[in-house]
Amino acid sequence: xxxxxxxDSNNGALTKNAFEAANYGAQLAxxxxxxxxxxxxxxxxxxxxxxxxxxxxxxxxxxASLDNFDPQKIAHVVAQxxxxxxxxxxxxxxxxxxxxxxxxxxxxxxxxxxSGAIALPNGNVVKKAVxxxxxxxxxxxxxxxxxxxxxxxxxxxxxxxxxxxxEAFSVDLPSTGITVKEIKKESTELSLTxxxxxxxxxxxxxxxxxxxxxxxxxxxxxxxxxxSRPVADIGWRPHHEHVGQTGLAIRPNLYIAAGISxxxxxxxxxxxxxxxxxxxxxxxxxFFKAADYGIVGYAFEILPQMxxxxxxxxx
Amino acid sequence: MKILxxxxxxxxxxxxxxxxxxxxxxxxxxxxxxxxxxxxxxALVRGLELKEANGGTVTVLNVGGADSDPIIxxxxxxxxxxxxxxxxxxxDALYVAKQIANYAKENGxxxxxxxxxxxxxxxxxxxxxxxxxxxxxxxxxxxxxxMNGNTAxxxxxxxxxxxxxxxxxxxxxxxxxxxxxxxxxxxxxxxxARSKPLTVVAAxxxxxxxVIKGFTLPPEKSGCKYVDTAEELVALLHNEAKAI
Ligand SMILES: Cc1cc2nc3c(=O)[nH]c(=O)nc-3n(C[C@H](O)[C@H](O)[C@H](O)COP(=O)(O)OP(=O)(O)OC[C@H]3O[C@@H](n4cnc5c(N)ncnc54)[C@H](O)[C@@H]3O)c2cc1C
Numbered sequence: 001x002x003x004x005x006x007x008d009s010n011n012g013a014l015t016k017n018a019f020e021a022a023n024y025g026a027q028l029a030x031x032x033x034x035x036x037x038x039x040x041x042x043x044x045x046x047x048x049x050x051x052x053x054x055x056x057x058x059x060x061x062x063x064a065s066l067d068n069f070d071p072q073k074i075a076h077v078v079a080q081x082x083x084x085x086x087x088x089x090x091x092x093x094x095x096x097x098x099x100x101x102x103x104x105x106x107x108x109x110x111x112x113x114x115s116g117a118i119a120l121p122n123g124n125v126v127k128k129a130v131x132x133x134x135x136x137x138x139x140x141x142x143x144x145x146x147x148x149x150x151x152x153x154x155x156x157x158x159x160x161x162x163x164x165x166x167e168a169f170s171v172d173l174p175s176t177g178i179t180v181k182e183i184k185k186e187s188t189e190l191s192l193t194x195x196x197x198x199x200x201x202x203x204x205x206x207x208x209x210x211x212x213x214x215x216x217x218x219x220x221x222x223x224x225x226x227x228s229r230p231v232a233d234i235g236w237r238p239h240h241e242h243v244g245q246t247g248l249a250i251r252p253n254l255y256i257a258a259g260i261s262x263x264x265x266x267x268x269x270x271x272x273x274x275x276x277x278x279x280x281x282x283x284x285x286x287f288f289k290a291a292d293y294g295i296v297g298y299a300f301e302i303l304p305q306m307x308x309x310x311x312x313x314x315x
Numbered sequence: 316m317k318i319l320x321x322x323x324x325x326x327x328x329x330x331x332x333x334x335x336x337x338x339x340x341x342x343x344x345x346x347x348x349x350x351x352x353x354x355x356x357x358a359l360v361r362g363l364e365l366k367e368a369n370g371g372t373v374t375v376l377n378v379g380g381a382d383s384d385p386i387i388x389x390x391x392x393x394x395x396x397x398x399x400x401x402x403x404x405x406x407d408a409l410y411v412a413k414q415i416a417n418y419a420k421e422n423g424x425x426x427x428x429x430x431x432x433x434x435x436x437x438x439x440x441x442x443x444x445x446x447x448x449x450x451x452x453x454x455x456x457x458x459x460x461x462m463n464g465n466t467a468x469x470x471x472x473x474x475x476x477x478x479x480x481x482x483x484x485x486x487x488x489x490x491x492x493x494x495x496x497x498x499x500x501x502x503x504x505x506x507x508a509r510s511k512p513l514t515v516v517a518a519x520x521x522x523x524x525x526v527i528k529g530f531t532l533p534p535e536k537s538g539c540k541y542v543d544t545a546e547e548l549v550a551l552l553h554n555e556a557k558a559i
Contacts, residue, residue: 010474015474069471069473069478069480070452071443071446071452071453071455072446072447072452072453075447094439095474096455096456096471096472096473096474099439099443099455099456100443100453100454100455101443102440102443103408103412103439103440103441103442103443103444103447103453104443104444104446104447104453105447106408106409106440106443106444106447106524107409107412107413107416107443107444107445107447107448108447110409110524111524112407112409112524112525113408113409113440113524113525114525115437115438115439115440116437116438116439125528128437129437130435130436130437130530131326131332131434131435131437132434132437133533134332134532134533135332135334135530135531135532135533136530136531136532136533137436137527137529137530138527138528138529138530138531139525139526139527139528140525140526140527140528141524141525142523142524142525142526143524176452177451177452177482177483177484177486178452178454178480178481178482178486179480179481179482180478180479180480181468181479181480181481182478182479183473183476183477183478183479184476184477184478184479185475185476191474191475193474194474194475197558197559221559239492239493242492245328245352245434246328246352246353246356246492247492253558254552254556254558254559264328264329265328265329268328268434271533274558275552275556275558277548277552278539288539289536289539290536291536291539292536292539292540292556293539293540293541293542293548293551293552293556294539294540294541294542295541295542295543295544295545295548296541302545302548305544305545305546306545306548306549308545309545309546309548309549309550310549310559313549313550313553313559
């Protein structure tokens, strides 16, 4: 009986999500009086850091063939670690890697998976958002081994004192038919899903030539920019900025929406934001119902005024 | 090229989200169902494009009851050649994945495509499970798929960028935005769909691993605080919300 955490690494370092998953697993281990053990695949250093998040032991498979994306191999590694440790709960982050590996492991071990958990489990029952954030479900895992992937930025961190020992762990890896050819970084812009603040605009901005004020405000706030779906569809903004039910789902601390009506499909992608600000000329715009702060007014006036006010505040 | 596209039935994006039976079941009363958008817009359409370019067949597969037939006909109207429905009550993702994998293994496909997640349970689970059960590679959240002979060149989203991957042999993929543009079925497609084969097969005896205990709705927002000026707003965001 122990909690096993898959701690993902990228370019030789553990990711932010890996520490969150580790802390989630450690909180769970503490609550159930057992150990939190992490498994790391591929070249990575600084693994003792996991101790500060409550992990007591790190099993490191340092095989460099694990450095590139291959969920088949990683699932194999985690399955081996599960059998060696006798873990009955396995924790992932619900990020790009977790989404690729956790379902594989679930099928491999015939173990129930709840993906996108937003709280520690209550016994075998795990809470997650469903219907694109419009509801929550409590899901019971009925198998002996349980797999949980944790939604990034959703569970509070708990300081757990401690240190971790790092042990080499060797696994015979299967051969697979997958090769990574190239990694293209989108740009140096802040990633939308990681941004604390997002400034977003919709069709109310009338045309792409008016986005300067959105970008300037975002820059001043250290924010990422986003847009509604029609704006991306008409080509005013790049597709990767489209947020909503059929675009990216984001949960920043602050979401500023200008000239967006607040259609239900748009809200579905942003309703996890902590604070929502809406700027719209139409006092009846549905977005105001989901807002914390609202201004009924022209985006073309309000956005530049906000920029000035923020500059003043900083000065 | 034999392409299998898995589609699921999802409530329309404007559907009212409510629950019955002591908050343990989604209330389907008055709800219109659609093909899960990621399955339709991206996986199915890309499958059709590949077939149009390289020849082959596109089969759509749904695990569900007879109430799935309308959305299956929609997929046929968009252009799939034939359809299979595995007749089952869908209990959880692992159960559904086992049904799909059993069928796919028996019938041999070059690729199995689905959407990146369903808009109801948002699990992002089925593709990976199917791939593991078939013992083939899985590429999740793919935004581009090209075939070069038997080699698939796939781009998948990663934090802050994309990764280009090559896969040899059969694979499973979950499709995200960028993969294709949605198609609207035309009258001819809708007429043709009526006579395309929709085969109903019995489910295999499999177990599930999770059960939904109950649903809750998020707390209502306490209400919007209206302000008149940008300056006031910035002050509130700084002092009250502590967001900037
Ligand atoms: C299946 C499906 C999936 C969808 N998925 C998504 C999705 O993922 N994301 C998404 O965003 N949409 C999605 N949509 C579309 C959604 O229904 C809306 O059509 C869309 O969000 C509207 O975009 P908008 O608010 O920018 O434009 P509009 O609805 O045209 O609203 C513009 C708003 O700007 C206001 N306005 C006008 N001028 C100004 C001004 N000068 N200053 C301030 N305000 C002004 C107007 O009062 C209005 O409220 C989806 C639709 C469907 C059917």
